[in-house]
Structure formats: structure tokens, C-alpha cells
Amino acid sequence: MAHAVEHAPGHDEHGHHEQTFWQKYVFSTDHKMIAMQYMFTGMFMALIGGFFAYVFRMQNAFPGIEVPGFGMVTPTDYNMLVTQHGTIMIFWVAMPVLVAAFGNYLIPLMVGCDDMVFPRLNRLSYQIFLLSALVLIAGFFVPGGGFGGAWTAYPPLSAVGNYNLTQLGSSFWVVAVALEFVAFLLGGINFITTAMNSRAPGMKLYDIPIVVWTIVIASILFMASVGPLIAGAIMLLFDQNIGTGFFDPGKGGDPVLWQHLFWFFGHPEVYVVLLPALGIVAEIICVFSRKKMFAYRTVLYTMFATGILSFTVWAHHQFISGIDPRMANVFTITTLLISVPIAEMCFVYIATLYKGSITLSTPMLWALGFLATFLIGGVTGIYLGTAGSDIYFHDTYFVLAHFHYTFFPIAIIGTYAGVTMWYPKMFGRMLDETLGKIHFWLTIIPFNCIFIPLFFLGLWGEHRRIYSYELFDELWKYQGIRQFATISLVIMLSAQLIFIWNFFKSLKSGALAGPNPYNANTLEWQCPSPPPHGNFKELPNCYRGPYEYSHPDRKEDFWPQNLPA
Amino acid sequence: MTPIATSRSAAGLPTGTLAVWWLLASEIVIFGGVLCSYIMHRLSHDWWAAEAAHTNQYIGLFNTFVLLTSSLSAVLAHAAAERGDGRLAARRLWYTIGGGATFLLVKTYEWSVEIGEGFTISSSGFWQFYYTAAGIHASHVIAGMIAMAVVAKDAAKGKFLHRVENAGIYWHFVDLVWIFLFPLLYIAK
Numbered sequence: 060m061a062h063a064v065e066h067a068p069g070h071d072e073h074g075h076h077e078q079t080f081w082q083k084y085v086f087s088t089d090h091k092m093i094a095m096q097y098m099f100t101g102m103f104m105a106l107i108g109g110f111f112a113y114v115f116r117m118q119n120a121f122p123g124i125e126v127p128g129f130g131m132v133t134p135t136d137y138n139m140l141v142t143q144h145g146t147i148m149i150f151w152v153a154m155p156v157l158v159a160a161f162g163n164y165l166i167p168l169m170v171g172c173d174d175m176v177f178p179r180l181n182r183l184s185y186q187i188f189l190l191s192a193l194v195l196i197a198g199f200f201v202p203g204g205g206f207g208g209a210w211t212a213y214p215p216l217s218a219v220g221n222y223n224l225t226q227l228g229s230s231f232w233v234v235a236v237a238l239e240f241v242a243f244l245l246g247g248i249n250f251i252t253t254a255m256n257s258r259a260p261g262m263k264l265y266d267i268p269i270v271v272w273t274i275v276i277a278s279i280l281f282m283a284s285v286g287p288l289i290a291g292a293i294m295l296l297f298d299q300n301i302g303t304g305f306f307d308p309g310k311g312g313d314p315v316l317w318q319h320l321f322w323f324f325g326h327p328e329v330y331v332v333l334l335p336a337l338g339i340v341a342e343i344i345c346v347f348s349r350k351k352m353f354a355y356r357t358v359l360y361t362m363f364a365t366g367i368l369s370f371t372v373w374a375h376h377q378f379i380s381g382i383d384p385r386m387a388n389v390f391t392i393t394t395l396l397i398s399v400p401i402a403e404m405c406f407v408y409i410a411t412l413y414k415g416s417i418t419l420s421t422p423m424l425w426a427l428g429f430l431a432t433f434l435i436g437g438v439t440g441i442y443l444g445t446a447g448s449d450i451y452f453h454d455t456y457f458v459l460a461h462f463h464y465t466f467f468p469i470a471i472i473g474t475y476a477g478v479t480m481w482y483p484k485m486f487g488r489m490l491d492e493t494l495g496k497i498h499f500w501l502t503i504i505p506f507n508c509i510f511i512p513l514f515f516l517g518l519w520g521e522h523r524r525i526y527s528y529e530l531f532d533e534l535w536k537y538q539g540i541r542q543f544a545t546i547s548l549v550i551m552l553s554a555q556l557i558f559i560w561n562f563f564k565s566l567k568s569g570a571l572a573g574p575n576p577y578n579a580n581t582l583e584w585q586c587p588s589p590p591p592h593g594n595f596k597e598l599p600n601c602y603r604g605p606y607e608y609s610h611p612d613r614k615e616d617f618w619p620q621n622l623p624a
Numbered sequence: 625m626t627p628i629a630t631s632r633s634a635a636g637l638p639t640g641t642l643a644v645w646w647l648l649a650s651e652i653v654i655f656g657g658v659l660c661s662y663i664m665h666r667l668s669h670d671w672w673a674a675e676a677a678h679t680n681q682y683i684g685l686f687n688t689f690v691l692l693t694s695s696l697s698a699v700l701a702h703a704a705a706e707r708g709d710g711r712l713a714a715r716r717l718w719y720t721i722g723g724g725a726t727f728l729l730v731k732t733y734e735w736s737v738e739i740g741e742g743f744t745i746s747s748s749g750f751w752q753f754y755y756t757a758a759g760i761h762a763s764h765v766i767a768g769m770i771a772m773a774v775v776a777k778d779a780a781k782g783k784f785l786h787r788v789e790n791a792g793i794y795w796h797f798v799d800l801v802w803i804f805l806f807p808l809l810y811i812a813k
Contacts, residue, residue: 172629172632175629177639248643248646282646285650286651287660290655290657290661313665316664
């Protein structure tokens with residue numbers, strides 16, 4: 060079979076003349092640079108979100124103290140901090156890093172082409188995203204302060220300036236969120252089109268690495284779910300500023316409408332970020348157990364099923380919002396159903412590990428840590444998906460702990476897994492393994508110390524978003540547990556300095572990685588590290604699936620996708 | 625410089641066309657959100673029908689006619705582009721843009737009259753949906769006109785003729801949304 064060999068463009072044109080700083084780092088259209096922009100912006104936002112968590116947890120554990128680095132926390136500050144912590148961590152950390160950064164970096168490399176199909180659209184996507192982040196941060200400094208009506212922004216609290224006392228701040232919040240959605244819609248169209256149209260010759264649908272599939276399915280889910288909330292954001296903005304009453308019962312509106320619009324997006328959004336994390340974990344598990352992915356096609360069908368089901372579960376967030384109890388029954392059933400495909404994915408990963416030749420490297424530790432912690436998040440979700448028990452648990456710390464047991468593995472553990480896995484490809488050098496392992500244990504143990512106690516506080520009836528428990532006699536006696544959780548948080552946040560140190564130290568002094576340090580199969584490992592502009596010297600053809608490890612007919616235990624048979 | 629990725633076509637559709645279809649998929653859910661919210665409210669508020677009676681059906685009908693006709697010239701532009709006649713394609717695209725402009729002008733007149741009569745966006749539940757849904761639609765009309773002007777400018781020089789079809793697909797979608805909006809906002813009583 061003679062495939063026409065396409066020569067990658069760009070080497071000659073771009074190799075010889077130096078690009079200016081602005082061309083190279085700010086207005087680049089190269090997918091790898093845009094991925095870095097997304098990643099570093101996301102990590103910067105994570106610092107803000109983490110700092111906010113530290114401040115309000117300090118107030119929670121030691122009410123009334125001067126929090127080092129912030130000062131006195133007023134009740135208004137407290138509301139603003141918890142609101143913005145949630146908003147930032149989901150929309151400006153999980154989304155840009157997991158979907159946008161890894162999507163941009165991995166999709167063109169893994170499908171074997173030289174860039175995204177629309178490089179300038181890609182740049183626009185990042186620029187709008189950056190603008191949205193700036194609008195969000197600017198919202199903290201307007202008169203009245205940042206929006207403090209919880210990250211779900213339920214009206215009428217979010218719609219009426221007299222209630223939330225942050226007339227301007229809440230409008231900034233809505234505009235920032237809407238802009239961010241536009242950025243990811245543009246990015247998502249790019250991801251989907253690239254994966255559909257620009258695959259290497261010979262790469263059939265079942266030869267695409269799982270992580271590319273997950274990011275593409277996540278982009279489709281995002282695209283199909285975010286529209287109503289964009290419409291809702293426009294309506295909320297009008298309610299706030301020009302006197303309409305979409306969500307105001309006094310004017311013929313309905314506050315529950317916002318909850319529907321929000322959660323119709325909000326629940327698929329969980330899977331939008333979960334799927335890329337699952338994809339990253341799948342790649343790592345295959346590489347470090349030297350085994351073929353167990354049941355590749357089943358995993359794919361499972362992801363489709365998850366995606367479709369995720370559109371039918373949203374009202375489980377609204378069991379106490381006055382929805383029809385018959386509807387609550389329906390949503391209980393769909394919610395319990397969706398745990399089946401996700402559980403299946405976990406079993407498939409464990410089956411992939413079974414009898415593999417496992418290396419407990421840092422990325423592998425993160426991947427296994429993901430499975431273990433996400434399992435707890437998933438199982439506790441069953442209690443909340445069931446209307447009967449959710450009526451008791453709603454808005455307690457049980458919900459909060461459950462939520463963090465799903466999102467922390469996704470947004471933090473999944474990101475660390477991905478960054479430690481592809482760091483050699485991104486920067487051409489290896490991370491320090493010892494520091495990486497210390498960082499792993501100092502993150503995962505304090506994480507469990509923070510949130511397992513919060514499950515119990517929730518079971519005992521502790522309501523979330525309370526400024527101080529001093530006046531609640533029956534809850535104040537648990538203050539020691541809150542302090543334990545907060546101290547664990549401080550330890551966990553401090554441990555992140557190890558990662559930052561490791562990251563920047565290894566940029567300079569890490570061992571050179573070479574193109575394929577893990578002997579992996581997928582196409583991104585078949586080009587130089589870091590890949591030059593245009594990625595491949597000669598664009599690859601694809602001859603087989605991505606997970607042909609330990610094939611009995613071969614001497615080596617790996618079989619890159621681009622090697623002719 | 626255009627990467628190789630842009631010219632590949634593993635799915636069998638040109639990249640631009642594929643992307644426009646995905647763009648439409650995302651737009652459908654935006655309008656779907658607005659329209660579902662409207663329909664559910666409308667069903668539970670009988671008295672909105674009395675408000676809706678104040679809309680001008682004849683103007684709405686005329687605008688429907690204008691938009692549908694403008695779609696015809698978009699199709700003819702595509703046919704011209706298929707034959708490689710960029711100049712004709714560009715001229716026909718400009719007819720479509722003219723249709724869009726007529727639509728917006730009539731809409732401006734219609735809204736001025738209604739606002740003059742005291743029906744503003746904050747008047748009642750019906751009017752807030754009326755202005756919001758039609759306003760979001762109008763912003764899509766403007767976006768489509770700008771896109772077609774850019775495409776027409778290139779097409780006149782014989783460049784990027786495949787984009788004529790993509791601009792047309794988008795314009796048909798803008799039409800289609802109006803076909804939903806017209807009966808829901810003007811006719812339903």
C-alpha cells in the first residue's frame with residue numbers, strides 16, 4: 060500500500076528566521092503553544108482558587124481570626140470567596156486544563172497531523188478565554204465586591220442587586236461565564252473537526268487513542284448542553300440590568316427555570332471534565348502496565364452511553380426545589396442508571412491492570428489515585444441521586460464532600476497525571492521521580508483527611524455555606540473536626556510547592572527525555588520532544604491500534620502505530 | 625500559513641462544511657433553550673395571548689417572505705460557485721445580504737412602533753421573550769451578513785469559492801430559526 064507521503068510544512072519557512080516574543084508566545088497559532096497558554100492560565104487561576112479555599116476554610120475553622128495573607132473575613136467576603144472558588148475551579152481550571160490544554164496538545168499529535176484544522180480560530184478561542192478570566196478577576200474589584208451568590212447563581216438572589224448587594228459584581232460574573240462558554244465552543248468545534256477530518260492516513264475510528272475520543276465526546280457534550288445556559292445567562296443579565304423578570308415570579312417569571320437551564324448544562328459538565336480525565340488515566344494505565352486496553356470498543360460504547368444518559372439526570376440537583384415528586388422518581392432512576400457505565404469503566408481499567416507488568420511511576424500513581432478516590436466520589440453519589448436520601452442530605456457538607464471526591468480526582472489528580480505523563484513530550488526533559496512521588500503522597504493523604512471528616516459532618520446535619528458555627532450549639536461541638544480538615548488543607552496546599560519546584564527545576568536540569576521515554580505506541584511519542592513547529596518530520600501513516608503492547612509476535616513489548624507491519 | 629491538517633478530509637466532508645454543521649449544532653441548543661423556556665411559560669400563562677395580539681402579523685409575514693427569498697439567492701450563489709463563476713456568486717450573495725438588511729430595517733421600524741406604544745422589554749412576560757428571542761435572532765442575522773460580505777469579497781476575485789456553500793448553510797439556519805419564531809411569537813394566540 061503506497062500512501063502519499065505528505066511533507067510537514069513550516070520547517071524551512073519558520074526554522075530560519077527568529078519569531079519575535081509576541082509572535083511566538085502571545086499571538087501564536089501553533090496548537091502546542093496555545094495548549095501551554097491554556098495550561099498556564101489554568102494553573103494561575105488554580106492558585107487563586109486554592110488561595111480562596113484556604114481563606115474561607117481558615118475562617119470556617121477559626122472564626123474571627125485575622126487570616127494570614129488576607130486579614131479579617133467578613134460574611135460578605137466569605138460568600139464571595141466560596142462562590143468564586145467554585146466558579147474558578149470548574150470553569151477556569153478544570154475546563155481549560157483538562158479539555159482545552161490537553162485537547163490542544165494531544166489531538167493533533169495523537170492523530171498524526173501538523174496542527175489543528177483552524178489554527179486562527181484556536182488562537183481566538185484562547186484570547187476570548189483570557190478575556191473571560193480578566194473580566195472575572197475585574198469583577199472582584201468593582202464597587203460592592205465580587206459576586207457572592209454561590210457558583211450556581213440561583214435567582215432571585217443572583218438576579219436582584221438589592222438581595223445580593225453586588226449589582227455590578229454579579230453582572231461581571233455572568234458576562235465572564237458566558238464569554239468562557241463561547242471560547243470553549245470555538246475550541247470544541249476545532250477539536251471535533253480535527254479528530255474527524257485530519258487523522259493520519261490509515262487511522263480508522265477504532266485506532267484513535269482513548270484520550271482523543273474522550274476529549275471529542277466531551278466537546279460534543281459541552282456543545283449540546285451549554286446552549287440553554289448561554290440563553291439563560293443573557294436572560295439573567297437582562298434581569299439584573301434592564302428590568303425584565305424571566306426569573307422573577309412577581310413579573311410572571313420562574314426562578315426554577317434558571318435551575319433547569321443551569322443544571323441541564325451543569326450535569327453534563329461533570330462528564331465533560333470527567334471523560335478527558337478518564338482518557339488520560341486510560342493512556343497511562345496501558346503504557347505502565349504494558350498491556351492492551353481491555354475491551355477498547357466496549358469502553359467507547361460505554362462513553363457514548365454515559366454521554367447520552369448525562370442529559371437525562373439534571374433534575375437530581377432539584378429534588379427540594381419544588382419539582383413534581385413523580386419527576387423526582389424518573390430522575391432518581393436515570394441517575395442510578397448512569398452509575399452503571401462509570402462503574403464499568405473502573406472495572407475495565409482494573410482488568411487492564413490485571414496480570415500487567417506494572418511500573419509504579421509518578422503518572423501511574425496519579426492514575427491509580429484517580430481510580431481509588433473517584434470510586435469514593437461515585438459511590439457516595441448514589442445516596443444523593445436517590446430522592447429519598449437526598450432530601451435529607453441536600454446542601455449539607457455530605458454533598459460538598461461528595462462533589463470534591465469527584466472533582467478533585469478529575470481536575471487535580473487527572474491534571475497531575477496528564478502533566479507528569481506528557482511533561483517529557485512537552486518540554487523534552489524528565490521530571491524528578493522522587494519529588495514527584497513525595498508530592499503525590501503529600502497531596503493524596505491530606506486530601507482524604509480534608510474530605511472524609513466532612514462526610515461525617517454532613518451526616519450530622521451540618522449545612523454548607525455557613526460563615527461561622529459559633530451560634531449553632533449542636534454544630535459548634537464539632538469545631539475540632541473542622542480544624543483538622545483545615546490544617547490538612549494547608550498541608551496539601553503547601554505540598555503543591557514541591558510540584559512547582561519540580562516543574563521549573565526539571566525544565567533546566569531534568570534528564571533529557573528523547574522522543575519516546577516510556578516506549579509508548581501512540582503517535583505523539585514518534586516525533587521529537589518537544590515537537591517542532593509542524594510536529595513531525597514526515598507526517599506518519601497509521602497501521603494499527605494504539606495499545607499493541609506485549610504483542611506475542613514481537614521481540615519488543617511495544618509496537619508504535621506508525622511502524623509498517 | 626494553512627496547515628496540512630486543514631486540507632485533510634478523513635470524514636469525507638470538507639473541513640469548513642463540517643465545522644459549520646457543528647456550529648449549527650451548538651446554535652440549535654442555544655435557540656432551543658430560549659424557545660423551550662418560552663413555550664413552557666406560554667403554556668402556563670394564558671393571558672400572554674392577549675399581549676401577543678398586539679404584535680403586527682403582517683409585518684412578521686412580510687419579514688418571513690423577505691428572509692425566505694434571501695435564502696433563494698444564497699442557493700443560487702452556491703450554484704454559481706459550483707460552476708466556478710465567482711463574480712456571479714458574489715453578486716447573488718450581495719442580494720442575500722440585501723434581504724438581511726431589509727429584514728433588519730423592517731424590524732427596526734416594527735420595534736420603534738411597539739416601543740412607542742409602550743410595549744418594552746420589561747413590560748410583561750410575553751414582551752421580554754419577544755424582544756430577547758427576536759434580538760438573539762437578529763444578532764445572528766447581522767453575523768450572517770458580515771460572514772457573507774467577507775465571503776463575497778473573496779468570491780468576486782475567484783478565491784475560496786467553497787466558502788459560498790458554508791455561508792449559505794449558515795444563512796438557511798438563520799432562516800429556519802425565524803420560521804420557528806414567527807408562528808410562536810406572532811401567530812399563536
